[in-house]
Amino acid sequence: xxxxxxxxxxxxxxxxxxxxxxxxxxxxxxxxxxxxxxxxxxxxxxxxxxxxxxxxxxxxxxxxxxxxxxxxxxxxxxxxxxxxxxxxxxxxxxxxxxxxxxxxxxxxxxxxxxxxxxxxxxxxxxxxxxxxxxxxxxxxxxxxxxxxxxxxxxxxxx
Numbered sequence: 001x002x003x004x005x006x007x008x009x010x011x012x013x014x015x016x017x018x019x020x021x022x023x024x025x026x027x028x029x030x031x032x033x034x035x036x037x038x039x040x041x042x043x044x045x046x047x048x049x050x051x052x053x054x055x056x057x058x059x060x061x062x063x064x065x066x067x068x069x070x071x072x073x074x075x076x077x078x079x080x081x082x083x084x085x086x087x088x089x090x091x092x093x094x095x096x097x098x099x100x101x102x103x104x105x106x107x108x109x110x111x112x113x114x115x116x117x118x119x120x121x122x123x124x125x126x127x128x129x130x131x132x133x134x135x136x137x138x139x140x141x142x143x144x145x146x147x148x149x150x151x152x153x154x155x156x157x158x
Contacts, residue, residue, distance in 0.1 A: 001032050006074055007073050007075060010062040010063075011060070011062070012042065014053075019039055020036070021042070022036045023035040027075070038147060040094055041086065082147060086148075
């Protein structure tokens with residue numbers, strides 16, 4: 001499929017754990033898998049994907065509005081988006097944001113328990129709170145392999 005091929009849709013096929021995905025593009029009845037990897041970096045940038053995953057299921061479908069001219073919705077655009085989402089800086093940012101959200105959720109849960117008289121913050125802390133300010137969080141040894149962009153071995157026209 002050519003880079004300038006207009007897409008009918010892009011589909012994220014999720015794994016049973018809904019943490020990883022294959023990104024498949026569809027144009028004129030032809031399909032091509034263009035990426036595979038972690039789902040969260042994509043969710044951080046796609047509101048419609050967040051909405052669809054909240055409803056459940058094992059696929060997320062991205063389609064342009066049929067009433068608008070979506071000349072921008074091409075294979076090349078989706079490939080550039082995948083490259084952007086898979087840069088180390090973006091992956092690091094997503095990891096940092098997820099960590100901060102978990103810390104906030106834990107603090108809210110502790111505060112809620114404290115209001116019910118179940119425990120105090122000191123009771124729930126097993127170790128001193130760590131700060132991520134001024135540190136570079138590690139995405140793990142496979143952070144560079146979080147998303148893999150596939151290159152088609154054959155050149156097909158759409």
